[in-house]
Amino acid sequence: MMRNSQLPATVLRSALLAGAAVTATLVLSACGGNDHSSTGTGMNHGATTGGSPAASAVGTFNDADVTFAQAMIPHHQQAVQMADMADGRVADAEVKELAGKIRAAQQPEIDTMTGWLTAWGKPAPEPHMSMGSGGEHGSMPGMMTDDDMNKLMDAKGAAFDKHFLTMMISHHEGAIEMARTEVKQGSNPEAKALAQKIITDQQAEIATMRTILERL
Structure with a gap:
């Protein structure tokens, strides 16, 4: 009777040890899988699939990165449009040079x-959606309205120079605000690096534009 009662216990103990080993193996495998995809934990990966060139190029990203790109594209488009208006309208050589630099x-x-x-x-904004802020981009800081853009288009000479500088300072300040949000909340290293570049470059341009305004 004692031999019969001990045998099941031995078998049971072996089964438990084997089950624990299998469980540990599964846990380790799961941990290994999490480490492999940890760059996307809590993030929206979009089209970034492991092993593809695109994945290595764009890396991790989150909603803040997407918002930054989707908002900064039309914001930049409007700045380029304003810079394009300088052709045939600008009077001051330094303002003309600055417009070319911005473009x-x-x-x-x-x-x-x-x-x-x-x-x-993720969807990119359609081209030419930046013509004034009467649409979905009206809430973006620094965006000019249709009236602002028409006023700049109708100006020439010294009047254009002053309107351009005043508007572009405000436009740059809005871009800097958006870029600072990306630096704080973004995840993608390249997007954050571009945001910091925008802050640095446009702060310097604001200083230049204010200096020009003082002498006009």
Whole structure:
């Protein structure tokens, strides 16, 4: 009777040990899987799939990164549009040079952010949606209204220079505000680096524009 009662206990003990080993293996496997995909924990991966060139290029991103790109694209588009208006209207050589600098800096940034949104599987704003802030972008800081844009378009010479500088200072201040939000809340390293670049570059341009305004 004692041999019969001990045998089931031995078998039971072996089964428990085997089950514990299997459980530990499963837990370790699960942990390994979590480490592999930890870059997206709590994030929206969009189109970033492991092992693809796009995934390594864009890395992790979150909603703040997407919002930054989707908002900054039309914001930049409007700045480029304002800079384009300088052709045939500007009088001051330094204002003309600044307009060219803004156009040259912001169009490549538009292209970069559009590429991010494509890689993330997120919609990019349609071209030319930045013509004034009467639509969905009206709440973005620094965006000019249709009346503002028409006023700038109708101005020439010294009047254009003053309107351009005044409007662009406000426009830049809005971009800096948006970029600061991205630096604080974003996840994607490239997006945050661009946001910091926008802050640095546009703060310097604001200082330049204020200096020009003082002498006009």
